[in-house]
Structure formats: C-alpha cells, structure tokens
Amino acid sequence: MRTLQDILTDLSFFDLPPAWQDYDLATFSPTMRLWDYQQEALQFALRALWKYYGDVRDLKSGESRATNEERKARFWQWYHDNGLAEDLSISLQRQKPDVRALLKRYYPSEGDRIPYWPFINRMSFWMATGSGKSLVLIKLIELLWRLMRRNEIPAYPILVLTARDDLMKQLQDHVAEFNASRADFRIVLESLKAYPDREHSLLPIIGGREMTVFFYRADNLSDEQKERIIDYRNYENGGHWYVLLDEAHKGDREDSKRQHIYSILTRHGFLFNFSATFTDLRDVLTTVFNFNLAEFIRTGYGKHITILQQENRAFRDTEDYTGAEKQRVVLKALLMLAYARKAQESLPSELSAYHRPLMLTLAHSVNTDDADLKLFFRELERIGQGNIDQAVWQQAHEELRCELMEGQDWLFENDRFQFDQRLFESLTQAELLRLVYNATAPGKIDVLLHPTNSQEMAFKLKSASQPFALIKIGNISEWLKEELDGYEIIESYQDDKFFNRLNANDSVINILMGSRAFYEGWDSNRPNVITYINIGAGGDAKKFVLQSIGRGVRIEPLPGYRRRLRVLYNAKDIDENTFHAVRGPSAILETLCIFGTNRRALQTVMQELDHERNQIAEHEIALAVNHEAVDGRPLLIPVYREVDHTVLEGRKPRKFEITKDELTLLCQYVAHLDDPRVLICHYSVLPSDVTILTRCLANPPEYFNTHSGRRYGRLDILLPRLLAYFRVIPQEVDRLKPVEDEINHFRHIKVFLEDVSELNMKISRVIEEPRRIAELQARFDAGQISFAEALHDYSAIRSDETLSHNGQMIHIKQIARHYYLPLLVSESERIDWILHTIRHPSEVAFLRDLEEYLKKSDNAFADLDWWAFSKIDENLDGVYIPYYDPQSNRIRRFLPDFVFWLQKGDRYAIVFVDPKGMRQADYQYKVDGFRDLFRDGEREPDVFIYKDLVVCVHLLLYTEDANRAPIEYQEHWFDHLDKIGQIINCCDDPPNQT
Known part of the structure; x- marks a missing residue:
C-alpha cells in the first residue's frame, strides 16, 4: 500500500516550477523557526498541490466546474497508476437515511455505492503529538495565500476546524506569535459565523498583505441551526473552501455526517487533515507526510521509549496489585527518576546540557473515592516519611536492576537501552530522598497553596525547604476537603503558578500528578518517567496514552538543538568533545520510561503503542555490513565546507538561466525604476544587492544563460529569485x-x-x-x-x-x-x-x-x-x-x-x-x-x-x-x-x- 507521500517521493521539490518553490519555509516568527521535518511536510504539501493544480490539469482562470471534476478524475487515475488497488468507495446501503440523502445530493452514485474519486482532493498530515503540526498548519495558510496571489491555485476562503476549545485557543495563540513583527503578511482570525456578512462586505477576505481565516469547532457543524450549532448550508460557498482539520477527523467515515460535510465544503477546493492518529484507510492512503510517533522517534527528534513490564505474570490474570506490590511499583518509578536525576547531575555544568528529569503520574480519575491517583499519593507520602519496608526496597531495587541489565527494548527502533549499572547501584534511600523529595531526611508532607489558583497545589516535606511535587487538576477543592484533611496547609505561597514555571531552569518540581489538565497544549523536554494509573482501555484512554506520551518525548540535549545527541554528532551539528562530554548520561536522559501501577494500565499502553507501531503493517529490518x-x-x-564567496565570484561563475525576452524586460524594468532606493524598499534588498544587479545587467553574457528557455512569467517571481542567486554560497572539498x-x-x-x-x-x-x-x-x-x-x-x-x-x-x-x-x-x-x-x-x-x-x-x-x-x-x-x-x-x-x-x-x-x-x-x-x-x-x-x-x-x-x-x-x-x-x-x- 503506497501513500501519497510515497508516490511523491520521486518528484523532487526543487524540480517544481519557480512559482511553487520560491518560499521561505523556515521562518514562523521573529523568535521561531520550523524544524527540518516541518519544512519537509510543507514541501510535500506543495508537491501535492502542484500535482493537482499544475500538472494533472493546469489551473486556468475562470475554468468551469466540469474542468475541476476532470482534474479530480485525472488525480484519481494518477493514484491508480501508482499502485492504488484498495476499494475506497462509500456504500450507500450502510448509511443512515439522512446521510444517504446528503451524499446523493452532492455526489454521483454508481449503483449502491459512491465512487471515491470526487473526494480525492485531500491530503493528510500524520504528525506525532509534540511534533509541532499546528505550526505547519499555520505556515500552510501563508503558502496557500501566496499561491492564490500568484494565481497558481483558486482564490478561495480558508476555514480551520478544530476538535476542542483548547485547540481553538492554541490556534489563536500561535497565530498571534506568527503575526508578531510581520510586515509582509498576517492572518486575521474570525469566527465562521461572521462569514456571511464578510462575503457581502467591501473588505476583501484575501488581501494584498493579509488574509481573513475563519475558524470554528468542528463538532458544531451540522445540517441544522442552533445557538452554537450552525447549518453548513448557510456557509457552504458552493463547495469553494480550503478546509484545514486540526484533530477534527474522528468518526466512522461510512456514517459520520460531519465528515461528509467537510468534504462537501471542499468539493471544489481542497481538504487538509492534521492528526497524530489516523486509522481510516482513506486518511492513511492520502497521507502526504508521515511523521507519526514512530517516525518522530526513529529520526532522532524524540526520546527513546521503553516500557517497564514488572512481572510477566501480571498479564495472565485480572486481580490488581496488593499493597506491598503497589509500594514496590511506585518505588521502581521513583528509583528510575532518581537514576535520571543523578545522571543529569553528572553533566558538565558549563554546557547547559539536557534538562532536570521529571516524572508524570497520569490518571483519568482524580476526585472519585477510589481514585488511583489518591492511592499513588499515599504511597508517595509513606516513602517520603521513610515508612519503607526494607524487603520491598531490596526487591524493587533488585528487580529493576535486573530488568535494566537485560537491556530494555526501545520501541520503534532496533536498539536497546544502555544501562549504567554503577550509577544505578549507588542509589540509596538517602539518595532517593535528596533526588526525588529535595530533602536530606524523611518528613511529613506540607501542602502549598496560592489563594488565586484553584487548579494547582504543591507538596514538600517538612524536612525540606523546597517542594518536590505538584498536582494540577480541574479543581483542588475536593482534595482539600477529603484527601488532605489534617495536613498543614501553607497558603499565600509566593509561587502561584508552579506549572507555568516547570520548564524554568530553577524549577524544583520533580513529580507532576494529574489527568487531562495538561496532556495537550503543553511543551516540555523534562519528562523521563511516566506512570499510568487506572487509565482504562476505552477509545479515550488510548488517545490519552498517545497524546501524553507525545508530551513526554520531546528532547533538547543542548540549547537550541532538538534531536538526540548521537544524531547531532553524526550530522556534524556538535563537535566531538561536546559529544564525548555528555554521551554517558545521555542514554537515560534521552529515554522515556513507562510504568503502570495496575495491569490494565500497562495493557492499554502496550496495546496502543503496538497499534501505533504496526499501523499499515509497517516493519523495519536491518541488513548487515559485509565485513x-x-x-x-x-x-x-x-567531506565539504562552504566557501567564503558566492557562485558569482567563483573561478567560473555559474550563470543564471533566463529567456532572452525576460532578460530584456528585466533590464527595461530596472532602467525604468532609475532610483535604486525603489528596489531596496519594494523588494527588501541590501544596497550591495543593487550594486551586483547593476553589474550583472551591464554584462549579460558573463552572468546570464539565455539559451535554457527558463521562463518565470512574472517580475515579482523573477527578481527575488535573481537576488537570491546573488547570495548562493557554493561548497568545496574539505577533506576525505x-x-x-x-x-x-x-x-x-x-x-x-x-x-x-x-x-x-x-x-x-x-x-x-x-x-x-x-x-x-x-x-x-x-x-x-x-x-x-x-x-x-x-x-x-x-x-x-x-x-x-x-x-x-x-x-x-x-x-x-x-x-x-x-x-x-x-x-x-x-x-x-x-x-x-x-x-x-x-x-x-x-x-x-x-x-x-x-x-x-x-x-x-x-x-x-x-x-x-x-x-x-x-x-x-x-x-x-x-x-x-x-x-x-x-x-x-x-x-x-x-x-x-x-x-x-x-x-x-x-x-x-x-x-x-x-x-x-x-x-x-x-x-x-x-x-x-x-x-x-x-x-x-x-x-x-x-x-x-x-x-x-x-x-x-x-x-x-x-x-x-x-x-x-x-x-x-x-x-x-x-x-x-x-x-x-x-x-x-x-x-x-x-
């Protein structure tokens, strides 16, 4: 089974026409740049759009709907020419009556089925949680606007549909970041409800330096009108939309009315689907960029993942762990955290390498009477007080040591965890107190509160000066009334937002407990241990597992570098001395260790990760060096290095390719402007660029190749491309x-x-x-x-x-x-x-x-x-x-x-x-x-x-x-x-x- 990305791999992005590739794909905001894989996602998107609008049927101004239908049919045939054999047609008999009527209203049927070719104008971005797919989505909006301005794609409005309110807020925050200090283009967000008025107003939706982008909750689109629910027919625009779905694709494609509504809105436009999890075959086949959790980790952008299985017999029966077993499991998790903390302490301080390790303890239920988070907290308290059964301590220490000695498999990779036995065996109970509880002696727990924050409370031992743990849940009042009755409560604590400061260098929090309050929309490099408790086995639980793991796999070995240490070293991004200075502790600091306090939790984690690993039956095999x-x-x-001059200054300058008539037009245009300040202002170039341009135009045979037939079509494409040519730096051989x-x-x-x-x-x-x-x-x-x-x-x-x-x-x-x-x-x-x-x-x-x-x-x-x-x-x-x-x-x-x-x-x-x-x-x-x-x-x-x-x-x-x-x-x-x-x-x- 070949995906859209597989088919497009043979088409080099740099072989696209100039109007489709001359874009800055890296810059997001003054302080943020897209990573290589995010730029690659955009390159694949541009390849697919060019194939659809520029190759299988070139876009013409004022073309008919019949022409667009022909484009879809040719695009569908192109899929088949590249090996598509699966039947993606939609059965009408399986639909509910209202869905069946909806489909027949807009799409041709063949017997009792609707062929899939009318739906083929779509692409999916399968990107792991934590990979920054929201930034790709927003940058794609800019590219769509620029392509519209160049008449390469139709000028249709853009709609972003998100699954939840927190994702809508995240979209607004990212757009504000994107717009910061932008003079050339900005995005204006408006509710979809404003579209009918905007459609008839004098304000353009697609402006010269900005674009109005509409957004709405995806699950509030329907075929009826209520206060928040809107009837898609009032916003349908003849099917001329570009719709970007952000985690809004969920639901059975065969009978989900909303999924078909999204397609109806884009039947003459294009549908872009962004998610960390795809299971529908149609989404998988139209994946234009696959950077799911497995790819994210394999390519070095995320931590390794290993699951600590404790006892194999735990998966052969259904009873839960006993009290002693619970303490042993919690101790193992704390020992792994202490091991990571001790490894981090051994790093050279001058390098500012890695992070302070953190343990996440995650549960679905936090406020019920039998909530396992409360049981975990009680074990945490007992251990902090020094109430540890010595036999349990020895057993936990020895079992974990033996399991790590065997070499834990890293998921998605043909490799294993590298265990530092000496470092681990040096861990004592006193070390555990220091590294996990920030304390030098056992002690009872104090609760730290701030009167204005009803979602967070921190914990510290009375024997310590700093807190060590934080709970973040929807509302802490029930915990205060029931679970923490009798504890000493310290109010008006100076730090009112521990959670917001978790990534700060001086954050002392080592354990973060909670549920859904922070499994999305949160960025941190710190998690090295995740403990799941009583998470269930339903669909929501499985999604929770992937989303929370996505929050835990981010990595930053050195400031500004977001790939694992060895990958950076092999890519020559860091030098050999730096690599060897931190490589020892890197194994644990670049690994996310997963624990479960009950069998059901571990089963859910393992099943869901296996499902993610085996999507579309993908395996990776390694061949052997012929020693x-x-x-x-x-x-x-x-091995090469950049030279200290441009291609123009080489011993034999490489010539810029252009047709003779466009070179003549360029000369006339520059001569007509007369004043170089106009060029500097309009094209944001340096005075030195204008000097070089003047020199080249004064001697065309030396700098221009007019026999190539390369045509740009527009001066606003040609001139920036020529100015970019002036700045191309060639390479030379450095060594063998x-x-x-x-x-x-x-x-x-x-x-x-x-x-x-x-x-x-x-x-x-x-x-x-x-x-x-x-x-x-x-x-x-x-x-x-x-x-x-x-x-x-x-x-x-x-x-x-x-x-x-x-x-x-x-x-x-x-x-x-x-x-x-x-x-x-x-x-x-x-x-x-x-x-x-x-x-x-x-x-x-x-x-x-x-x-x-x-x-x-x-x-x-x-x-x-x-x-x-x-x-x-x-x-x-x-x-x-x-x-x-x-x-x-x-x-x-x-x-x-x-x-x-x-x-x-x-x-x-x-x-x-x-x-x-x-x-x-x-x-x-x-x-x-x-x-x-x-x-x-x-x-x-x-x-x-x-x-x-x-x-x-x-x-x-x-x-x-x-x-x-x-x-x-x-x-x-x-x-x-x-x-x-x-x-x-x-x-x-x-x-x-x-």
Missing part, C-alpha cells in the same frame, strides 16, 4: 574521511507486510551462503563427504532468493564486493510493499550488467589489489556531490546511485557511478558541479593524499551508447564496465596535489 569485503580497508568519501554512518539506508529497510518472517528467513539464507560453501568445501577436502554428496548439498545453497507479494517480486542477492549484504533488487519500479531497495530500471540494468561482467576472468577488477562498492540511497544516505542547480537556484546534493572504491598499490580511486539517460538534461549541472570540486582548470583530476594513499575522485554516467554523449561531457559517459576498473590508471601523481 569480509571491507574490514581493514578505508572506504573514503569526500572513512564512511561511518553516511551510508545507512540498509539499516532502515521498510516493509509493509503483515508477516516478515519469510523475508527474514530468505535474507538469512543468502547471508549464510559463503559460510555454508566454505564449510562444504572443508568437509569435502577432509574426505568427510563424497563428490556426489558435495554436489547435492551445494545445489541447496542459494546466493539468490526471491520473494513475491501482490505480483511484485524482489531478488535477494549475494554480491561479494558490496558494502552490505544482501542486496534487495526489485523487478518493479513501482513496488509498494518495501522501501529502500534497488528498483529503478537503470540501476537494476547496471547491477545485472556488473554481475555478468564480473563472471569474466579477464575483467578489469581482477587487476586491482582490492575493490568494493555500495548502493547510495538518495533519501537516507549522506554521500553526495554538491552542485549549483539553476532550476532550484540553490546548492543541491547529487547522490549518484553507486560509489566504488578501488585500490592498486598506493593509488586509490573513489568512483561515483550513476546509470542515467541522456534525456535527463540536469546531468550537465551535476557534472559541472563535480568538475568544480574535483578537476583543475585543465580538467585533470585533483589529487588528495590520505595517509599513504594517492586518491582521485571520478564521476561516470552509465548508458547504452556513450558515443551519443556531447563531446564536452563525453569523458564522463561509459557503456563498457572495463572503464570503472581501469580508471585507477588515471590516479598517477600529477604535479598539483591537494
């Missing part, structure tokens, strides 16, 4: 280094099958092929088996297995010199049940030709001392060649399909190989970029010295007939595989060494 081929050998790759994690796609093979056991078995058989052949040879040489027996056993050993699913087959291959084993090769380019394989026809053909070539005894590789090669995945790997791309007007990364490493004596060659068709004109930009980096002025290879090796870097493009290549680029094209092995001869020492 026999590469151990002890340097697999060198180039051995491969570490730069080739990693083979560790993240995604498989969308219910059962991957057969695939894993066949992979294992292929990996074992060399060992089994060696053993067979040894047995034959030792006379243990006859020739006939050896031949029989050899025939059973496979170096090539196959696996088919839905008529799509992959080959599982053993190729001795490849970096990892085995290779997964697809016979179908559009294979939809496995990702990160070799699947493009040009790659498959090259690999097949290479296998055949290597069977020849006189192949050129046989003359080498050593060689190896690897597939490069353009989506996950970091081995690339930077080049200036005039189409996107920026430095882009060219990831060739393969990299070869060759060595003969002290000569060493890095050879990038890309099977390409010559019809792909952009290869010239990539070759030019390669030459700038790895060729001198005479086009001789630059030479690099790595230890005792003389290294050259080459780029070869594989094709059927290299003689057809243009003379200027012919040296890079080849059609005989001899050329790869023989290229080592080009690595003789020229006089200019780098």
Whole structure:
C-alpha cells in the first residue's frame, strides 16, 4: 500500500516550477523557526498541490466546474497508476437515511455505492503529538495565500476546524506569535459565523498583505441551526473552501455526517487533515507526510521509549496489585527518576546540557473515592516519611536492576537501552530522598497553596525547604476537603503558578500528578518517567496514552538543538568533545520510561503503542555490513565546507538561466525604476544587492544563460529569485574521511507486510551462503563427504532468493564486493510493499550488467589489489556531490546511485557511478558541479593524499551508447564496465596535489 507521500517521493521539490518553490519555509516568527521535518511536510504539501493544480490539469482562470471534476478524475487515475488497488468507495446501503440523502445530493452514485474519486482532493498530515503540526498548519495558510496571489491555485476562503476549545485557543495563540513583527503578511482570525456578512462586505477576505481565516469547532457543524450549532448550508460557498482539520477527523467515515460535510465544503477546493492518529484507510492512503510517533522517534527528534513490564505474570490474570506490590511499583518509578536525576547531575555544568528529569503520574480519575491517583499519593507520602519496608526496597531495587541489565527494548527502533549499572547501584534511600523529595531526611508532607489558583497545589516535606511535587487538576477543592484533611496547609505561597514555571531552569518540581489538565497544549523536554494509573482501555484512554506520551518525548540535549545527541554528532551539528562530554548520561536522559501501577494500565499502553507501531503493517529490518569485503580497508568519501564567496565570484561563475525576452524586460524594468532606493524598499534588498544587479545587467553574457528557455512569467517571481542567486554560497572539498554512518539506508529497510518472517528467513539464507560453501568445501577436502554428496548439498545453497507479494517480486542477492549484504533488487519500479531497495530500471540494468561482467576472468577488477562498492540511497544516505542547480537556484546534493572504491598499490580511486539517460538534461549541472570540486582548470583530476594513499575522485554516467554523449561531457559517459576498473590508471601523481 503506497501513500501519497510515497508516490511523491520521486518528484523532487526543487524540480517544481519557480512559482511553487520560491518560499521561505523556515521562518514562523521573529523568535521561531520550523524544524527540518516541518519544512519537509510543507514541501510535500506543495508537491501535492502542484500535482493537482499544475500538472494533472493546469489551473486556468475562470475554468468551469466540469474542468475541476476532470482534474479530480485525472488525480484519481494518477493514484491508480501508482499502485492504488484498495476499494475506497462509500456504500450507500450502510448509511443512515439522512446521510444517504446528503451524499446523493452532492455526489454521483454508481449503483449502491459512491465512487471515491470526487473526494480525492485531500491530503493528510500524520504528525506525532509534540511534533509541532499546528505550526505547519499555520505556515500552510501563508503558502496557500501566496499561491492564490500568484494565481497558481483558486482564490478561495480558508476555514480551520478544530476538535476542542483548547485547540481553538492554541490556534489563536500561535497565530498571534506568527503575526508578531510581520510586515509582509498576517492572518486575521474570525469566527465562521461572521462569514456571511464578510462575503457581502467591501473588505476583501484575501488581501494584498493579509488574509481573513475563519475558524470554528468542528463538532458544531451540522445540517441544522442552533445557538452554537450552525447549518453548513448557510456557509457552504458552493463547495469553494480550503478546509484545514486540526484533530477534527474522528468518526466512522461510512456514517459520520460531519465528515461528509467537510468534504462537501471542499468539493471544489481542497481538504487538509492534521492528526497524530489516523486509522481510516482513506486518511492513511492520502497521507502526504508521515511523521507519526514512530517516525518522530526513529529520526532522532524524540526520546527513546521503553516500557517497564514488572512481572510477566501480571498479564495472565485480572486481580490488581496488593499493597506491598503497589509500594514496590511506585518505588521502581521513583528509583528510575532518581537514576535520571543523578545522571543529569553528572553533566558538565558549563554546557547547559539536557534538562532536570521529571516524572508524570497520569490518571483519568482524580476526585472519585477510589481514585488511583489518591492511592499513588499515599504511597508517595509513606516513602517520603521513610515508612519503607526494607524487603520491598531490596526487591524493587533488585528487580529493576535486573530488568535494566537485560537491556530494555526501545520501541520503534532496533536498539536497546544502555544501562549504567554503577550509577544505578549507588542509589540509596538517602539518595532517593535528596533526588526525588529535595530533602536530606524523611518528613511529613506540607501542602502549598496560592489563594488565586484553584487548579494547582504543591507538596514538600517538612524536612525540606523546597517542594518536590505538584498536582494540577480541574479543581483542588475536593482534595482539600477529603484527601488532605489534617495536613498543614501553607497558603499565600509566593509561587502561584508552579506549572507555568516547570520548564524554568530553577524549577524544583520533580513529580507532576494529574489527568487531562495538561496532556495537550503543553511543551516540555523534562519528562523521563511516566506512570499510568487506572487509565482504562476505552477509545479515550488510548488517545490519552498517545497524546501524553507525545508530551513526554520531546528532547533538547543542548540549547537550541532538538534531536538526540548521537544524531547531532553524526550530522556534524556538535563537535566531538561536546559529544564525548555528555554521551554517558545521555542514554537515560534521552529515554522515556513507562510504568503502570495496575495491569490494565500497562495493557492499554502496550496495546496502543503496538497499534501505533504496526499501523499499515509497517516493519523495519536491518541488513548487515559485509565485513569480509571491507574490514581493514578505508572506504573514503569526500567531506565539504562552504566557501567564503558566492557562485558569482567563483573561478567560473555559474550563470543564471533566463529567456532572452525576460532578460530584456528585466533590464527595461530596472532602467525604468532609475532610483535604486525603489528596489531596496519594494523588494527588501541590501544596497550591495543593487550594486551586483547593476553589474550583472551591464554584462549579460558573463552572468546570464539565455539559451535554457527558463521562463518565470512574472517580475515579482523573477527578481527575488535573481537576488537570491546573488547570495548562493557554493561548497568545496574539505577533506576525505572513512564512511561511518553516511551510508545507512540498509539499516532502515521498510516493509509493509503483515508477516516478515519469510523475508527474514530468505535474507538469512543468502547471508549464510559463503559460510555454508566454505564449510562444504572443508568437509569435502577432509574426505568427510563424497563428490556426489558435495554436489547435492551445494545445489541447496542459494546466493539468490526471491520473494513475491501482490505480483511484485524482489531478488535477494549475494554480491561479494558490496558494502552490505544482501542486496534487495526489485523487478518493479513501482513496488509498494518495501522501501529502500534497488528498483529503478537503470540501476537494476547496471547491477545485472556488473554481475555478468564480473563472471569474466579477464575483467578489469581482477587487476586491482582490492575493490568494493555500495548502493547510495538518495533519501537516507549522506554521500553526495554538491552542485549549483539553476532550476532550484540553490546548492543541491547529487547522490549518484553507486560509489566504488578501488585500490592498486598506493593509488586509490573513489568512483561515483550513476546509470542515467541522456534525456535527463540536469546531468550537465551535476557534472559541472563535480568538475568544480574535483578537476583543475585543465580538467585533470585533483589529487588528495590520505595517509599513504594517492586518491582521485571520478564521476561516470552509465548508458547504452556513450558515443551519443556531447563531446564536452563525453569523458564522463561509459557503456563498457572495463572503464570503472581501469580508471585507477588515471590516479598517477600529477604535479598539483591537494
């Protein structure tokens, strides 16, 4: 099953027309920027909108509704061309009479079903709680406005529908943040009830520098009119809306009237669906960006998650824990918190690394007589008073130590928790008091209140000067009357809002207790332990689990860095000294540990996380490095750095592409303005930009390429793009280094099958092929088996297995010199049940030709001392060649399909190989970029010295007939595989060494 994101992956965002990609996707407000994954979500949204409005049926001014219906039909066909096989049609017989009448009023039926193609103008954003999807939603509004202003999409009003009042308040707060200090564009929010009046007023909804965006509670839309409930027909606007749903998609699609109303409002517009949880197949298939909880964690933006299971027998019966068991479970949670606190204390203070660990204790019920939160509080009080059964303490300490020693699995990842046994074993009861209770001795609990705050109360031990815990619930009055009768109440405490200050550096709160009061709309890096108590097993409870975990997985190892430490280090965002200074404590500080005080709570957590992990039957498998081929050998790759000048100032400036008539128009426009201050004011440019513009326009042949045919259509697109060109900074080679994690796609093979056991078995058989052949040879040489027996056993050993699913087959291959084993090769380019394989026809053909070539005894590789090669995945790997791309007007990364490493004596060659068709004109930009980096002025290879090796870097493009290549680029094209092995001869020492 392929989602919209999967289909769009092959379409590079930077290959879109200029009017669809020249946007600032990073800036949200003066103090906030979108993270890389949030920008990527917007890029995928723009790709999908371009496909719909610019490709399958280009938008024309004043087009008819019939044209839009044709666009939907073509978009639907495009889905089918890319493997959509599921039946998404809607059964009319299953609908209630009023829903059936509603659907038939607006959509054509085919028998007793309505086809799904009229609903296909939609996209879903499946983004984890805590990933900032609300910011993506608001930034998308800006992009829609800009696209409307450029006439790339229809100029329709925008409506945001949210599920709850707190989400509406959150939307208003984020929009206020977005509008802060914005002069070019702002969003004006109005209730949907105001739309009929605005529609007939003189005030434009879509203005020159602002846009009115309507919003409302999604569940208040209906087909009747009441005080808060509104009749959609009074706001329908002929179906010409862009509707953005924020967690408002819930309900069975087959019979939920509201869900169909949302589609009716957008039947001639577009529907955008944002949620942390999707279960409906239609939402899943139209997912344009998947960054759910599993992806959020896998990509390093969130903490690892592990579930402490306590006792396996707890899941085989239904009785609850006894009193002693409850204290043991609470002690385990507190010990884990103390362990995290002690790890945080060991960090170098000057780095301001990580956070003060916090434990969340969450329950659905807090004020009932038998509320488990009260039972937890009583255990917390007993432990704080020193009323600990020593046998229970020893048992809790030892059980938790043993469980951690075994290596807790991290959910969604093929890895385990790294346990610091020495640090954990040093925890004593005195340490627990200090690290959890902020106390040096046991003591009774005092209650801290502020008269103006009826939702929060803090707790401290009488033996301590600072509070250690906080309860935040809807109303604390019942707790004060019933649970805390007899406690000393300290009113008028100076801090009236502990909760608002939880993220402050000086916050002393270590435990936060409560229910729904803070599971949404709250941001914190601090949680390292979550204890669920009596959360039930219903739909609301399951949603509560995912939402609260989403609040607990945020991470910030160092100020301003929102990914895990190792990811930052591998991405070169932090230096080696910083990495090693904090890596020890990072394991626990980057892990969210989940406990449950009753069996039902743990069952609900585990079931819901398993459900999230196995959505659309997704698995991730990891292949193995081919140590026999590469151990002890340097697999060198180039590393780059930005230069101190722009592309204009290079030894051979890259020219800006433009048509001759638009260049003439540009010259006339700048000359007409005459005063450079007009340019500076209107386009917000620097005086230095105007100076460069004047210089370039004075000498067009040196700076402009008018043969490319690149047309921008409008000066307000062309001029900002040209000014951006002036600021493009190229890169240069910094050094060579051995491969570490730069080739990693083979560790993240995604498989969308219910059962991957057969695939894993066949992979294992292929990996074992060399060992089994060696053993067979040894047995034959030792006379243990006859020739006939050896031949029989050899025939059973496979170096090539196959696996088919839905008529799509992959080959599982053993190729001795490849970096990892085995290779997964697809016979179908559009294979939809496995990702990160070799699947493009040009790659498959090259690999097949290479296998055949290597069977020849006189192949050129046989003359080498050593060689190896690897597939490069353009989506996950970091081995690339930077080049200036005039189409996107920026430095882009060219990831060739393969990299070869060759060595003969002290000569060493890095050879990038890309099977390409010559019809792909952009290869010239990539070759030019390669030459700038790895060729001198005479086009001789630059030479690099790595230890005792003389290294050259080459780029070869594989094709059927290299003689057809243009003379200027012919040296890079080849059609005989001899050329790869023989290229080592080009690595003789020229006089200019780098």
